[in-house]
Amino acid sequence: MGKKPKDEGKLRPDANEVAHRVMLEATGQLPKTPPPGEREDDEKHPVAVKRGKKGPGRR
Numbered sequence: 001m002g003k004k005p006k007d008e009g010k011l012r013p014d015a016n017e018v019a020h021r022v023m024l025e026a027t028g029q030l031p032k033t034p035p036p037g038e039r040e041d042d043e044k045h046p047v048a049v050k051r052g053k054k055g056p057g058r059r
Contacts, residue, residue, distance in 0.1 A: 024030040 021030065021033070025032050
């Protein structure tokens with residue numbers, strides 16, 4: 001039996017979906033997507049940052 005292909009779609013959107021969204025944004029049919037540095041959901045969780053400074057596996 002062959003191996004199952006890896007599901008890489010979970011990490012990145014499909015190239016066709018990206019192209020479609022770009023076309024819709026360029027023609028004004030959708031609002032433009034803000035750059036990564038300007039998105040509201042890019043903030044880090046303070047507790048996660050604190051744990052990351054201590055190292056993996058430590059609380």
